[in-house]
Amino acid sequence: MSIIEVSGLRFSYGPVEVLHGIDLRVDEGEIVAVIGPNGAGKTTLLNVLGGAHRSRSGTIALRGEDVTRASQDSLVRRGLSLVPEGRQMFSSMTVDDNLLLGTYARRREVDADGLREMVFELFPRLRERRDQLAGTLSGGEQQMVAIGRALMSDPSILLLDEPSLGLAPQFVSLIMRTIRRLRDNGRTVVLVEQNAKAALRLADRAYLLELGTVHVTGPARELAQDPRVVAAYLGGGDNAVA
Known part of the structure; x- marks a missing residue:
């Protein structure tokens, strides 16, 4: 059952559009990873989903309810919580x-x-x-x-923006194991992550964003074998998920 449905989502910073008609689905009880290069629009997408930014057009539905214009506080009361990049302590x-x-x-x-x-x-x-x-x-x-x-x-839904960014490998493994544990305990997770290898190992499904559009989507295991994804994002170092 879909818990988040995004259709035709567009967002602009002033005159510059950075999300170009994004379609995205998140099913209850799964981890969905969003990967891609810097500047692809991953953080912007998560901020729109979490109510920190307001989309220019398109719709966002949460459990079938239109929440496109909902405030961040309202989304928290509906069970959705955003963990922003940079932690913001x-x-x-x-x-x-x-x-x-x-x-x-x-x-x-x-x-x-x-x-x-x-x-x-x-x-x-x-x-x-x-x-x-x-x-x-x-x-x-x-x-x-x-x-x-x-x-x-x-x-019931966690939006995580770059949770492994800047962390030592032992903390990366701990955070990824914790995310898996949260999913296993019934929470739904949307994970924006620069560490594509770790994200695809962890996720059930994934989206590859490039220049504000979805280029590839499907089961995470399939994306991990897709030649385009392997060539562009999986050729570097590795942080294991135990």
């Missing part, structure tokens, strides 16, 4: 306070203590660091906080 606040900010849009609906325990179970290091200022954490630890903060709204 409140560096002068503690880990615990950063996590609690994730409950804001749904503070009357969620069990904050129970969700925080779930985050600490996923990322035991955060329990150890809960009273530490977020700005003093390593990049990998900050990414844990960013994902944990999103989970504090108890989303």
